[in-house]
Amino acid sequence: MNKQLIFGKSNGIFRRIVLKEYSNDDTFPGIWIIGKYILERNLDRSWEFSIAKWLLEQNEEELAVKIFIDKHQNESNDDLFNTNYVMNLLKPHPIALKNYLEDAVFKLMIETDEVHTILVNIYLDQIISKSPNDNEETRYKLQEFLVKSNSYRIQSVLHRINQTKYFKREVALLYGKMNDFQQAFHVLVDELEDFDYAANYCMALSQDKSINDRKIVAHVLFDVFLASLDKHPKEITEALLCLLGNNKVEFNFIEVLKRLPSNWPISSL
Structure with missing residues (x-):
């Protein structure tokens, strides 16, 4: 039996167990065991990506993000786990996207302007959507990131935050960056x-x-x-x-x- 067929069968079994299609099976410890299985092995990468994507669909966002980060190899188009592919997949999942981008920047040390600029805009979106009393932590993150990162598109960010008077300190940080x-x-x-x-x-x-x-x-x-x-x-x-x-x-x-x-x-x- 070829490897692709084995992975396909395993994929189907995993899904049926999680969806409780096997009756009277009380031995399954939980969906986390699937993520653990993937994270501890080097398997077929297309199968790993398929499982991570499926976990995302099951609202197991934290587990899916962990796999996307752990299995990243490089930024080439040949790598299914490159940040462009994963970011597009995570767009309907804003919390997972933010967590993924933070890990991509601070753990994988990704320096692409796309990744850094999207993360800045996510922080801005979160701050704007909350009351001033509820956004202090996110605003601190944003300011720290504006100081430390050299990869976001400064003019793009400056144009956006200049649309409101609320972000004056951030404007100052951007002038300093320039x-x-x-x-x-x-x-x-x-x-x-x-x-x-x-x-x-x-x-x-x-x-x-x-x-x-x-x-x-x-x-x-x-x-x-x-x-x-x-x-x-x-x-x-x-x-x-x-x-x-x-x-x-x-x-x-x-x-x-x-x-x-x-x-x-x-x-x-």
């Missing part, structure tokens, strides 16, 4: 007055950059802070002191000393 640090810090400091976040974002932008590039980022924020010092003297002073004392941020301190207000004690630095 190296428009002046505009990014202007939004955070002058529009949102979120001084602590601006300082933390400066540190995040400084990661993996050369000393000269870190200086550029730091001095842009330094200038933006100084421009708002008269309006928010206490808050800006505290944020500046925190920034200047952080060893993750690079400054030209000769320039800093030239620019600081004359009433600042040197001992505070």
Whole structure:
């Protein structure tokens, strides 16, 4: 008996057991055993894909996603488990699609712009569909992803979030991603007055950059802070002191000393 026929028969038996077409069978431990069987073996890939697809149809989304991730080999069109095939299959299942994309990005380290952009849009959809009190976790995920990912389509995402005033912090992060640090810090400091976040974002932008590039980022924020010092003297002073004392941020301190207000004690630095 050839291998394809064996897999076909096994597939049929699995389905009939799950659908309870065999009477008086109390020995079947549950549908999870099918997923376990697939995950622990290297079988015919078309059969594995067929089973994962069928599990999805049985609303076993978590199990199906686990198989889709575990059996992924590469992004070639020859691989049934490549992300394009699986994403199209999961479109009618939004929760499964989000979970799959997160695993594809963070476990499989997929870097395609399609995968990353769709995940950003899913986060945006979830945030928009919920009240502000219910979307804090998803919004944090979105902001972290906008900072760390280099693969989503920046202009596409920027165009979408500019359609509402709700996503100002995210707009700032996108400007930073485009190296428009002046505009990014202007939004955070002058529009949102979120001084602590601006300082933390400066540190995040400084990661993996050369000393000269870190200086550029730091001095842009330094200038933006100084421009708002008269309006928010206490808050800006505290944020500046925190920034200047952080060893993750690079400054030209000769320039800093030239620019600081004359009433600042040197001992505070």
